[in-house]
Amino acid sequence: MIKVEHLYxxxxxxxxxxxxxxxxxxxxxxxxxxxxxxxxxxxxIRCLNMLEVPTSGTIALDDVVVNDAKTDLTKVREKMGMVxxxxxxxxxxxxxxxxxxxxxxxxxxxxxxxxxxxVQMLEKVGLGHRVDSYPHQLSGGEKQRVAIxxxxxxxxxxxxxxxxxxxxxxxxxxxxxxxxxxxSHTGLTMIVVTHEMAFAREVADYIxxxxxxxxxxxxxxxxxxxxxxxxxxxxxxxxML
Numbered sequence: 001m002i003k004v005e006h007l008y009x010x011x012x013x014x015x016x017x018x019x020x021x022x023x024x025x026x027x028x029x030x031x032x033x034x035x036x037x038x039x040x041x042x043x044x045i046r047c048l049n050m051l052e053v054p055t056s057g058t059i060a061l062d063d064v065v066v067n068d069a070k071t072d073l074t075k076v077r078e079k080m081g082m083v084x085x086x087x088x089x090x091x092x093x094x095x096x097x098x099x100x101x102x103x104x105x106x107x108x109x110x111x112x113x114x115x116x117x118x119v120q121m122l123e124k125v126g127l128g129h130r131v132d133s134y135p136h137q138l139s140g141g142e143k144q145r146v147a148i149x150x151x152x153x154x155x156x157x158x159x160x161x162x163x164x165x166x167x168x169x170x171x172x173x174x175x176x177x178x179x180x181x182x183x184s185h186t187g188l189t190m191i192v193v194t195h196e197m198a199f200a201r202e203v204a205d206y207i208x209x210x211x212x213x214x215x216x217x218x219x220x221x222x223x224x225x226x227x228x229x230x231x232x233x234x235x236x237x238x239x240m241l
Contacts, residue, residue, distance in 0.1 A: 001024060001025065001026060001027055001061075001062060002024070002025040002048065002059065002060065002061055002080075002158065002189070003023075003024045003025075003058075003059075003060045004021055004022060004023045004024070004025075004048075004057070004058070004059050004060075005022055005057055005058045005060075006020055006021075006022060006056065006057040006058070007020070007021040007022070007044075007047065007054055007056075007057035007058075007059065008020060008021075008054065008055045008056045008057055009040075009043055009044075009047060009052060009054050009055050009213075010055045016213060017040050017043045017213055018040050018043055018044060018047070018054070018055075018213045018214075019212070019213040019214050020057075020214065021040075021044060021057070021213070021214060021215055022215075023208070023215055023218070025158075025189060025191060026189070027157075027189055028185070028187050028188070028189055029189060029190075029205040029206065030184040030185065030189075030190040030192070030203055030204050030205050030206075031189075031190065031191045031192065031204060031205065031206050031207075031208055032192050032194055032199070032200035032203070032204035032206070032207050032208070032221075033045065033191065033192065033193045033194070033208045033210060034193075034194060034195070034197070034200055034207060034208070034209055034210070034236075034240075035209055035210040035211055035216075035236065036211065036236060039210040039211050039212060039213065040210050040212075040213040040214070041193045041210050042162050042163065042193055044193075044210065045082075045160050045161075045162050045191060045193050046082075046162065047059065047067075048066070048080065048158075048160060048191070049066065049073075049076060049077055049080045049081075049082060049160060050066055050067060050073055050076070051082065053067070054067055061076060061079060061080060061157075061158070064076065066080075074106065078106060078107070078154055078156075079156060079157045079158060080156065080157065080158040080160065081151035081154055081156045081158070081159060081160065082151070082160045082161075082162065083144070083147050083148055083151055083159065083160070083161045083162070083164050084147065084162055084164075085162055085163045085164065085166045085167055086167055087135070087140075087143040087144055087146070087147050087167075088147065089135045089143055089146060089147060089150075090135075091134070091135050091136065092134075093134070094131070094132050094133060094134050095118075095122055095127060095130050095131050095132070095133050095134075095135075095138070095146045095149075096115055096118045096119060096122065096131040096132065097115075097118070098118075098135075098146055098150055099117075099118035099121055099122060099146065099149050099150045099153050100114035100115050100117065100118040100153075101114075102150065102153070102154060103117055103118070103153055103154070106154070107154070117153055118131070118149070118153060119131055121149040121150075121152050121153045122146070122149050124149065124152065125145040125146075125148055125149045125152075125179050126145065126175075126179065127142060127145055127146065127149065130142060130146075139172055140167060140168045140169070140172050141168055141171070141172030141173070141175040141176055142172075142175075144164055144165070144167075144168065144172075144176045145175065145176060145179055148164075148176070148179055148180070148183075152183075156188065157188070157189060158188070158189045158190075158191065159183065159188055159189070159190050159191070160191050160192075161180065161190070161191070161192040161193065161194070162193050163193050163194065163195070164176055164180070164192070164194070165177060165194070165196060166195070173196070177196060177199045180192065180199070180203070181199070181202070181203050184203050184204075192204075195240075197225075197240050200221060201221045201225055202221075204221055205220070206218055206219070206220065206221075207219060207220070207221050207224040207225075209224065209228070209233050209236070211230075211232055211233070211236075216230055216232065216233060217229050217230060217233050224237070225237055
């Protein structure tokens with residue numbers, strides 16, 4: 001469980017991105033965070049594992065306060081991993097080594113065990129035939145699937161995805177969304193910032209609609225897309241569908 005209480009993020013006196021955000025993410029559920037650009041979605045998800053440092057408030061993963069100065073963030077990130085918009089792969093490593101690297105460095109696995117795990121994870125995302133390929137030899141969709149395999153190899157409890165398809169064309173977007181869909185409701189908690197409304201509606205247990213740095217609504221997909229509570233959310237739905 002991730003519990004967020006009174007979360008604020010200011011970049012300056014004038015730029016206040018998150019404003020008293022309070023929310024509890026349940027274990028094993030899939031959440032889609034949606035909203036217009038500038039609403040605070042990416043900042044919020046990046047705060048959850050301290051890629052952005054909150055100005056104030058608390059974020060707790062189970063009984064560990066993530067943004068406590070005494071917390072070992074490496075341990076937190078072993079449980080709560082991130083998939084980024086632009087893949088963040090090591091260009092000088094093939095797909096197998098990209099996945100295996102953190103297993104050797106963080107989990108202290110042997111090279112043979114790490115590579116075996118990497119191949120297993122790449123097969124899981126449909127890239128068993130690409131284990132020896134380097135990033136420059138992969139399509140955008142394949143790169144993102146390598147990034148997902150890398151995160152899954154850490155045996156996460158929580159998978160954070162920040163606009164995982166924003167850099168992809170429609171065909172590649174479909175590849176990646178298919179993989180994410182296969183991971184939902186498998187015991188993994190998934191929190192996905194997305195503009196893909198069909199994916200959000202089909203896969204998410206809950207829709208979080210963010211506006212002006214706050215969670216303006218949280219509801220089931222059916223309720224949100226057919227009967228949003230606020231006028232701002234209704235306008236958003238009308239523009240996106």
